[in-house]
Amino acid sequence: MPDVKNQRKKTVRAALVIIGDEILSGRTKDANLNYLANWLGELGITLSEVRVVADDKDAVVRAVNDCRPRYDYVFTTGGIGPTHDDITAQCIAAAFNVPLEVNPEAQRILESYHGEGDVNKARMRMARVPSGATLIDNPVSAAPGFQMDNVFVLAGIPVVMQAMLEKLRDRLEGGAIVTSKSLTVHAGESNIAALLTAVQDRHEALSVGSYPFFRLSKGGEGRVGTCLVFRGVDGGDIDAAIDETKFALEQISVEYEDGEPLLPHHKKQG
Amino acid sequence: MPDVKNQRKKTVRAALVIIGDEILSGRTKDANLNYLANWLGELGITLSEVRVVADDKDAVVRAVNDCRPRYDYVFTTGGIGPTHDDITAQCIAAAFNVPLEVNPEAQRILESYHGEGDVNKARMRMARVPSGATLIDNPVSAAPGFQMDNVFVLAGIPVVMQAMLEKLRDRLEGGAIVTSKSLTVHAGESNIAALLTAVQDRHEALSVGSYPFFRLSKGGEGRVGTCLVFRGVDGGDIDAAIDETKFALEQISVEYEDGEPLLPHHKKQG
Incomplete structure (x- = not known):
């Protein structure tokens, strides 16, 4: 059972x-x-x-x-x-x-x-x-x-x-354990905002957080990106939301990679 | 005027x-x-x-x-x-x-x-x-x-x-500016608690904060101390309270020095 x-x-x-x-x-x-x-x-x-x-x-x-x-x-x-x-x-x-x-x-x-x-x-x-x-x-x-x-x-x-x-x-008696996965997206928040709203609406049980970051390249030029954090109690739901996000990003030719941005500047507040 | x-x-x-x-x-x-x-x-x-x-x-x-x-x-x-x-x-x-x-x-x-x-x-x-x-x-x-x-x-x-x-x-319109001075005392909080209560009672307009710290000597032995922080809008009142505290500490043969403890372990929360 x-x-x-x-x-x-x-x-x-x-x-x-x-x-x-x-x-x-x-x-x-x-x-x-x-x-x-x-x-x-x-x-x-x-x-x-x-x-x-x-x-x-x-x-x-x-x-x-x-x-x-x-x-x-x-x-x-x-x-x-x-x-x-x-x-x-x-x-x-x-x-x-x-x-x-x-x-x-x-x-x-x-x-x-x-x-x-x-x-x-x-x-x-x-x-x-x-x-x-x-x-x-x-x-x-x-x-x-x-x-x-x-x-x-x-x-x-x-x-x-x-x-x-x-x-x-x-x-203490705990409840369902919340897990999270991150996705680093190489586009500014504004350019993927509509897409994210749609993903959030399709996965109401998750919280989809969007955190902009600025990554400075070696040459000193800034590259703007967004770290997405998918949080929830259902790991399968998180994976499905990430898959959908990747698929949607591919349609608008935006690059992404799994996980958090590599440089220490990625952690936005707010 | x-x-x-x-x-x-x-x-x-x-x-x-x-x-x-x-x-x-x-x-x-x-x-x-x-x-x-x-x-x-x-x-x-x-x-x-x-x-x-x-x-x-x-x-x-x-x-x-x-x-x-x-x-x-x-x-x-x-x-x-x-x-x-x-x-x-x-x-x-x-x-x-x-x-x-x-x-x-x-x-x-x-x-x-x-x-x-x-x-x-x-x-x-x-x-x-x-x-x-x-x-x-x-x-x-x-x-x-x-x-x-x-x-x-x-x-x-x-x-x-x-x-x-x-x-x-x-x-923004500011009010009276709060300043503070610290005193490092080489005794545990419990041993100077009564003295501090008396100083606080004599200077009601100040807040006298007491923060224990542990300082490790080179030999590895811990030395317990307390950092006192006198805060208020009246610098003269702060100086008077510190003078009284020093005088009282001398009566019970406890060492002290002006300012914060030197090592990074001094900052207590709570």
Whole structure:
């Protein structure tokens, strides 16, 4: 009997709330968005929205409460350290309208890592989580993250955040896995726009993305092109759409090749 | 007579809405957030929130309409090209509940750049803006952005987006300019947390950020430290807070030095 359940897996969607004055001020470049997007993608979870908010209680509570009813999972990064500007735990408690309380397991972890005498008042801040939360192990620097309902609260330091993700992987249920294939087309976007609209209309379940690039030849002359990205859960549908696109390009004598453009200038935003 | 107006400039806040499936899928790393944050900062405008949303009409309209009453300025990046996945203009028209219409000036710009015969139907898509919008020049590739009330619609390609910002600079009114100074402290965050809380409480107009770092010595041993960032509009207040912090650190025999830590590992998120 074929595995019908696997063939009809639902779409699972997630949001990320990045809590960080230092990202908004331009001091630091975020690295967690891109990592999480790829990590979730491999599990069949689509990152559907990201918000970057200041270290401000109202802003954090609003973002979390906007996102948690709308997405299957919400991740937060940042603000779980021991200092006054680490306010994420109290924000999540406020978002869920529950008290913040010392978690005995978190206290034990911190005492074990730092030595009982060295768990000062500041470190004990990191043992406080919203009432009802379950911990997320931190194999790098001990201080745990936590899960509250569908909200996963992670560290902001990328290496710690990444380690925490591995520890919570088993708590996530993925959906259908989205795959993608690219096609490099040697024509400007405008010249293939009508053709692409037709292909997109014939393959509604796919998303066909069009990203212009400029490739400089050795002689310094620019060559304009477009990178097409076909994304979807049905690999056969992707292959069919690419075949149709190639066939249509041949009719108007436009060259193409499989894959992404070779030079680093190809990655457009927007 | 002293310039009282300049001394009491208001806080001016902005939001950025990044429209881009390719950022959310992890295919492309955004570069516009960090650039805009620094560019706005120099004008005395604080980037207060960022959202990354999919190439989806409902998602874009919701994000723009959430942000535009809440902030002085809203910037969008991405989705203003000629293909089917470029939907930003129609989303902004929907957000403002006005029709999309061909802008004669945009049409003239595109005809002049591409040659009248080469302005195909796809390119003409880029001449359509919401009724009432004013154009934003694009000195790189002609197709203009536009302004609708307090919303500035920019290209996603970083070099184009950056050029558009220069063209709209005169339309923005900045507020008090936020400056910052850093102090590198050779102690873990937990050990200086209480001290920092006291300094923050004494300087409520500043934001005192605390960012742990790990510096590896040549021998391979890690040295833990904390980078403190004092941000605010009053340089004298920043200097006073740093002086107090240094004085307090001396009382507990903790070493420090002005500026950021020297090694590249110092930049924490969160």
